[in-house]
Amino acid sequence: MSRFDELKAIAKTYQDLAAENYARVRQLAEEVRAGLCDYLDASDGVCVRLVPPAGQFEPKDYGPKAFSIPPQGFRPLGPIAFGLAVRVSGGTDWMRVITQCQKIGDRFVLDIQGGDSFTLSLPLTKDDSSQLFEYVYQHLMGWFQTQIDRYETGEYGTREIGFEFSHVTDSAQA
Incomplete structure (x- = not known):
């Protein structure tokens, strides 16, 4: 076997693992999206969407564009980020929660920006998901409570950037 053949073989193994990683994170993201919406018990069932982890977003499901790596092609093998847009009003106000997921051994670790990490198994167990x-x-x-408290004590003028909001305007709905 030539060196080039060896290089191609190891690159194929790398890509097979990157595809497996993407599929697992995508499955987890879909389970979290559906389960969180059920958990929040929104009367109309429209409360969580998968959105890109960075940049502008609208409250719609982005499919494969919701993830930090492409669904096809030569993908990096590493942690994958995605955003969860959560509706926070009876109208059209949505907040993005940015997450990153990585495989550690046989488990997955889901990190929430500005929060804790969770070690999870796939498929999600009832206990893990709850x-x-x-x-x-x-x-x-x-x-929200922190922002309210800061306002009430007069300490709300920080430059901290955490969550990003999106709301649909009449022109965007057309």
Whole structure:
């Protein structure tokens, strides 16, 4: 076997693992999206979307564009980020929670920007998902309460950037 053949073989193994990693993170993201929406118990069932982890976003499912790496082609083998847009009003106000997921041994670690990490198995167990959904809920509640507390004490003029909001305007809905 030539050196080039050896290089191609190891690159193929790398890409096979990158495809496996992407598929697992995508499955986890879809489970979190659906489960969190059920957990929040929105009366109309529209409360969580998968969105890109950076840049502008609209509250719609982005499919493969919601992830930090492409679904096809030569992909990097490493942690994958995605955003969860969570509706925070009865109208059209959405907040993005940025997450990053990586495989460590046989488990996955889901890191929430500005929050804790969770070690999870795939598929999600009922216990893992309940704890994760409650944490995301408390994370959102805590962010709002912190902002309210800062305002009430006059300490709300910081330059901290945390969550990003998106709301649909009449022109964007057309």
